[in-house]
Each structure stands twice: as structure tokens, then as C-alpha cells.
Amino acid sequence: xxRNGAVFQGISRRxxxxxxxxxxxxxxxxxxxxxxxxAAPEVGEQLQIAxxxxxxxxxxxxxxxxxGDGSSLANLQVIAEQTLANYRDEVxxxxxxxxxxxxxxxxESPAKGQSVELRADAIEVLGWAxxxxxxxxxxxxxxxFLREICHLRPRTNALGAVARVRSRxxxxxxxxxxxxxxxxxxxPIITTSDCEGAGExxxxxxxxxxxxxxxxxxxxxxxxxxxxxxxxxxxxxxLGNVYTFGxxxxxxxxxxxxxxxxxxxxEPEMAFCDLARNRQLAEAMLKxxxxxxxxECAADLALFDRFIAKGLVAKLEAVVDQDFSxxxxxxxxxxxxxxxQSFVYPVKWGIDxxxxxxxxxxxxxxxxxxxxxxxxxxxxxxxxxxxxxGLTVAAMDILVPGIGEIIGxxxxxxxxxxxxxxxxxxxxxxxxxxxxxxxxxxxxVPHSGFGLGFERLVQFVTGMANIREVIPFPRTPxxxxx
RNA sequence: UCCCCGGUAGCUCAGCUGGUAGAGCAGGUGACUGUUAAUCACCCUGUCGGCGGUUCGAAUCCGUCCCGGGGAGCCA
Numbered sequence: 075x076x077r078n079g080a081v082f083q084g085i086s087r088r089x090x091x092x093x094x095x096x097x098x099x100x101x102x103x104x105x106x107x108x109x110x111x112x113a114a115p116e117v118g119e120q121l122q123i124a125x126x127x128x129x130x131x132x133x134x135x136x137x138x139x140x141x142g143d144g145s146s147l148a149n150l151q152v153i154a155e156q157t158l159a160n161y162r163d164e165v166x167x168x169x170x171x172x173x174x175x176x177x178x179x180x181x182e183s184p185a186k187g188q189s190v191e192l193r194a195d196a197i198e199v200l201g202w203a204x205x206x207x208x209x210x211x212x213x214x215x216x217x218x219f220l221r222e223i224c225h226l227r228p229r230t231n232a233l234g235a236v237a238r239v240r241s242r243x244x245x246x247x248x249x250x251x252x253x254x255x256x257x258x259x260x261x262p263i264i265t266t267s268d269c270e271g272a273g274e275x276x277x278x279x280x281x282x283x284x285x286x287x288x289x290x291x292x293x294x295x296x297x298x299x300x301x302x303x304x305x306x307x308x309x310x311x312x313l314g315n316v317y318t319f320g321x322x323x324x325x326x327x328x329x330x331x332x333x334x335x336x337x338x339x340x341e342p343e344m345a346f347c348d349l350a351r352n353r354q355l356a357e358a359m360l361k362x363x364x365x366x367x368x369x370e371c372a373a374d375l376a377l378f379d380r381f382i383a384k385g386l387v388a389k390l391e392a393v394v395d396q397d398f399s400x401x402x403x404x405x406x407x408x409x410x411x412x413x414x415q416s417f418v419y420p421v422k423w424g425i426d427x428x429x430x431x432x433x434x435x436x437x438x439x440x441x442x443x444x445x446x447x448x449x450x451x452x453x454x455x456x457x458x459x460x461x462x463x464g465l466t467v468a469a470m471d472i473l474v475p476g477i478g479e480i481i482g483x484x485x486x487x488x489x490x491x492x493x494x495x496x497x498x499x500x501x502x503x504x505x506x507x508x509x510x511x512x513x514x515x516x517x518x519v520p521h522s523g524f525g526l527g528f529e530r531l532v533q534f535v536t537g538m539a540n541i542r543e544v545i546p547f548p549r550t551p552x553x554x555x556x
Numbered sequence: 557u558c559c560c561c562g563g564u565a566g567c568u569c570a571g572c573u574g575g576u577a578g579a580g581c582a583g584g585u586g587a588c589u590g591u592u593a594a595u596c597a598c599c600c601u602g603u604c605g606g607c608g609g610u611u612c613g614a615a616u617c618c619g620u621c622c623c624g625g626g627g628a629g630c631c632a
Contacts, residue, residue: 131591138591151592169583185590211567211582213593218624219567273631301632326630327557339632418628429628482632527632540625541632551557552623 109145111180115190119180123150123192124200126229127172129212130165137165139197141174144228147235147373151183151191152176164199170212171203171229217543224547225556232382235374236544239367240532244319246366247340247528250359251317256342259309261302261318266294267507273300274325276335298323302341303523304457304510307486310343310521311513317342319528327551331540332477334529336549343523349459349468349485352522353445356472356481357398359526360443364394367535375536383537389475390535392442399440402448403427403466406435413439426453427471429478436473443480444473456496457510458484459520470524477534483524490514 105124125143132138139152152174154165168174178194209223210230220227227233251258264278275297279290290296302318309316322339342355367375368390379386401409410421410431415438419428427435427446436444448466451458458467468485487493493514497504504511532544542548547556 129592131589131594133589133591136590140592153590183590185592187592205583207566209566213567213581215567221624322632324631328630329557330628330630331626333631337632477632479632525632530632 105143105175107145108141108143108148108150111150112146112148112190115180117180117182117190120178121180121192122175122177123152124175125150125173127168127170127174127203129170130168132166137161137168139165139168139174139176139194141176142234144234147231147238147377151188152178152197153181153191153193154197155194158194158197160197160199165197168199169203169205169208171205171208171210172199173201173203174198175200217538217540221542221548222555228546231377233543235371235377236532236536236538237546239371239374239536240544242367242371243363243528243532243535246363247317247319247359249366250362251315251342254315256315256317257309257313259302259306259313259316259318261299261305261320261341263299263321264292264296265299265305266292266296267304267510268297268300275300276323276325300324301339301525303343303525306341306343306523307510307513307521310345310523311517311519314346315342315344329551331542332530332533334541334545334548334550335554337541337545338528340526340528341523343521345519345521347485347522348520349447349470349522352483352485352524353400353447353470356470356483356524356526357443357445360472360481360531361394363531364390364535368394378537382539386537393474396442398443398445398472400445400447403446403450404448406431406446409439410434424450424452432471432473432478433475436478437475441475443475446471446473451496454484456493456500456502457486459487460492460496468522474534476537477530480530480534481524481526483522485520485522488514488518488520490518 104122106121108123108125111121111123123141123143125141128140128142128149130137130139135156137154139154140149141152142149154161156162158165175198176192176194177196178192180190181193183189183191210226215230217232220230220233228237248258268275278292278296278298288294299320299322301322302320306316306318317340319340320338321336323336324333325335326333328335342359344352344355347355368387375387375390383389404423406427407421407423410417413434415434417428417430417434419425419430421431426449435446436442447468447470448461449469449471451460451465451467454467454469458469460467470481470483471479472481474480487496490511493511494504497507529541529544532538533541536544538544542550547554
């Protein structure tokens with residue numbers, strides 16, 4: 075227990091009291107997170123937990139309460155004896171979803187299923203959950219149903235595990251880049267530049283925009299960002315290596331298990347960097363993140379492995395251990411043509427690879443993450459660097475089994491004349507990208523970067539089939555309940 | 557947005573070629589039990605996704621809209 079002046083994990087007792095204290099009607103208390111208790115159980119320790127009742131089972135003269143507080147997948151079993159003052163009136167009426175504050179002593183469990191359990195000295199009910207109307211039951215629910223109650227779904231095992239893994243991955247993204255000297259840049263969410271080729275923009279304006287002189291709040295049409303790349307390039311060409319990690323918006327009417335209208339994207343941008351190093355960084359980053367969750371989220375991954383995607387952990391371990399395969403677009407086309415596989419869309423040099431092609435490459439031929447580079451210039455955006463052959467650009471896609479494209483990136487066109495010509499070919503007005511051209515007029519540098527769809531990463535790591543389950547509050551066409 | 561499939565009790569689903577509904581789980585009551593998706597008995601539950609049409613009669617057939625799933629496009 076706490077002693078005055080003690081510091082726990084760098085947090086002072088006063089700070090912890092600010093967070094956890096004074097919640098109970100019986101005065102302040104010091105709850106211990108179940109994850110901490112189970113990580114280093116001390117039999118005989120007097121402690122307090124607070125959490126949600128997962129289930130209550132009655133035995134002769136006492137009840138079992140399974141209590142979870144979200145700190146871990148595992149719950150703590152509470153023994154509630156009938157000698158408790160409120161046993162008959164309250165404890166016996168506890169049901170799934172109720173919130174309780176339990177004070178007691180940790181003891182060894184005589185039965186199988188758990189090594190320790192909390193023998194309650196007092197149980198305070200903080201919140202009831204009427205079993206007649208509480209939607210969550212002690213049984214499996216479909217993810218489609220849970221999506222309709224996304225304010226309650228993080229209380230389930232699977233969605234809680236997703237939230238913990240997602241948080242860890244987010245932390246890992248920052249760790250990876252910060253440890254390598256990358257500067258985080260907060261690129262704008264409201265933007266007036268369309269990152270060409272990145273999809274439809276949501277318009278941003280205000281009903282009273284007409285009261286602003288030009289009729290546009292920002293003096294020109296504005297929208298929610300579809301990519302932070304162009305602005306990240308600005309900072310890369312001042313600070314060297316930068317990254318941006320923030321929300322991204324696409325107004326596409328996409329209805330798939332891999333698309334959201336609002337999602338999070340990780341976009342590093344490196345000055346003095348070519349496509350090969352860009353590729354290496356992307357592979358290193360993915361392996362770093364996978365290694366992180368394999369070691370730090372093992373219990374949550376085990377849940378996914380068992381119930382969501384059999385063999386998940388072995389698959390992730392294999393990705394960490396193996397080198398990613400790398401082929402050029404031209405080689406990909408040849409291999410698809412020679413595969414003997416018949417596709418709905420015939421493979422021909424010059425067409426973009428379709429989903430069926432990408433899946434066949436990564437799932438059937440290579441059976442591991444695959445990097446495809448050097449795509450035809452005609453199917454890629456103007457900012458990608460034109461290669462010496464004049465036909466291809468220094469682009470790369472990283473394809474993973476089950477998801478398809480998880481990363482898209484390129485070396486950027488740093489030559490003013492070539493960039494200008496590519497803009498004109500693409501029908502992009504150079505005047506509206508004058509600031510972008512300035513970066514090539516003054517002290518231009520070869521540079522590269524990529525975009526990682528964060529939710530697709532979480533999907534890949536958790537094995538969740540639908541991207542709507544790996545973001546807390548999914549936004550899709552016709553859906554944004556809270 | 558396009559193609560295919562689906563929408564029936566709180567949840568997961570059954571309901572053949574039209575005759576206005578049923579199971580398991582959950583919930584309630586009781587019994588039993590160091591239980592752990594506890595067990596046993598009894599009880600309760602429905603605008604059959606919305607609207608319109610065909611028919612004596614529609615959960616069932618037709619049209620349309622909404623929502624979900626699978627695939628595609630767009631992409632991350």
C-alpha cells in the first residue's frame with residue numbers, strides 16, 4: 075500500500091489522489107488497477123478495486139463476482155460472503171454491467187481458473203445496470219450489433235482489447251519516430267490544398283460565410299485534410315525528418331470493411347532520402363510496431379488468436395522474422411500473367427493493380443508482406459518522382475495478406491521543371507500549388523515519404539475483419555451516431 | 557456508387573410452394589452448487605426493417621426506400 079511520499083511509476087501520491095481519490099460516497103479511496111494486481115499478486119494484501127461486474131455466480135452462502143476495470147483483459151474474481159452488510163439487498167442483485175467498489179484482501183484461490191481472488195470486506199455499488207434493458211449480455215454478441223451501441227461496446231472483451239492494442243500501437247508510432255530523431259509536425263486539419271489523387275474532400279464552411287467578405291470563411295474553398303503529406307514536405311525541407319500522425323477525412327461513398335470517412339494516418343517525410351531508404355524505413359517501422367504489441371499486448375493478442383483470427387500470433391511473428399519481399403510493378407505484372415490464374419480484370423502493363431491482383435500476390439504467391447515499386451507514371455499522382463525511363467515513378471505500395479494496401483508512398487519529384495510538367499499533364503493548376511513549387515525553386519532536396527493507414531495496421535495486428543471495429547467511433551456514409 | 561445475400565423476441569436464428577409465429581440464449585421466480593459461457597424447473601417477451609401494392613387472406617409474392625454482410629470501385 076501507499077506510504078506518504080512514495081512515488082509509483084513516476085506519479086506522486088497526490089497526483090494519483092487527484093485521479094482516483096474522492097470517488098466513493100464513503101470518502102476518498104485508492105483503487106488499484108487489476109492489471110497491476112495480476113502482474114504481481116501479493117497474497118494477503120489489503121486493497122481496493124473498482125470496475126464493472128462481468129458476471130455474478132451464487133454459491134452456498136456467498137457469491138462470485140467477476141469484476142473487470144479495463145486495465146487488462148483478465149478480470150478479478152471477488153468473493154462476496156453473505157456476512158456483508160449489503161449482501162442480500164445489493165450484492166445478490168448485482169448483474170452484468172453494474173459498477174462496484176470493492177475493498178478486501180487478496181488471497182489464493184482454492185479452485186481452478188484463477189490463482190488469486192479478492193475476498194471482499196466491503197462492496198459499494200457505484201452504479202446499477204438494469205438487466206432488463208442493459209444491452210450487453212454475458213454471451214457472444216455480433217460485431218454488427220455492438221456497432222449499434224458503440225458507447226457500450228468497449229466494455230466487451232474484444233473491443234476493450236482492440237482499444238488497448240490501438241493505444242499501444244499509437245504510442246509505438248511516436249516512440250519509433252522520436253527515437254530516430256523525427257520531428258512531429260501537426261499538419262492542418264482544415265486545408266485549402268487538395269492532395270491530388272487522395273480522394274474527395276469534405277467541404278468546410280459556415281452558414282454565415284456570406285458575412286465574410288469573400289463569401290468563404292477562409293477566403294477560398296477549404297476542406298478537411300485528405301493527407302498531411304504536402305504540408306509535411308514543407309517541414310521535411312526545413313527540419314529533415316518529420317512525421318505527422320493525425321485524423322484524415324475522405325468524402326468517398328465507400329462501403330467496405332477497409333474504408334472510413336474519418337481515419338488516422340501516419341505520414342513520415344524524409345529529406346535527402348530516396349525510395350530504397352523509404353522502403354527500408356517502412357519495413358522497419360512495421361516490424362517495430364508488431365514486435366511491440368507481440369511483447370506488450372500478449373494477452374489481448376491471444377484473445378484475437380483464439381476467437382477472431384486463428385493463427386494470428388504466428389502470422390505476426392513470421393512477419394517480424396522474415397524480410398519483406400520486394401518486386402517492381404513490371405515484375406508483378408509478369409508474375410500475375412504467368413501465374414495461370416484467371417482474373418476478372420486481365421493483367422496488362424499500364425493498368426493499376428486491382429484488389430484481386432494485390433491479394434493474389436501477397437496471399438498466394440508470396441504469403442507475406444510484399445513491397446511493389448516503380449508503378450507506371452500515368453496511374454500515379456503528379457508529385458511522385460519520374461524515373462529515368464520516363465515511364466515509371468518512384469512509388470511504393472506495401473501489401474499485406476488479408477488487408478491489401480497498408481502503406482502507400484513515394485520519392486517526391488524534387489526537380490522544378492519536371493514537377494511543373496507533371497502538374498500540367500495532370501490538369502493541376504500550378505498557381506494554386508505555388509507554395510509547393512517554391513520548395514523546388516529554393517533549396518530543393520530529394521525526399522521521400524509514405525502514408526500508413528493506422529486503422530489498417532490495427533486491423534492487421536488484431537485480425538479484426540471490419541475496420542469499423544478498430545476505431546472507437548467509426549464514421550462511414552450514413553453512420554456517425556456519437 | 558455497382559453486383560449478390562440478408563433484416564422475424566433484448567441477442568443469435570428457424571419458419572417448405574401465401575392461411576397473421578417458434579427455438580436457444582438473455583431476463584424473472586424458485587431450487588442447487590468453490591462457481592467460472594454454472595446446472596435444473598417454471599414463467600415472460602414480437603408494429604416479422606419502413607412505406608405502398610397484389611390477394612378473401614402476406615413474415616412469405618411484387619415495387620420502393622432504409623440498414624447490415626460479402627465482393628467491386630475509390631484508396632490508407
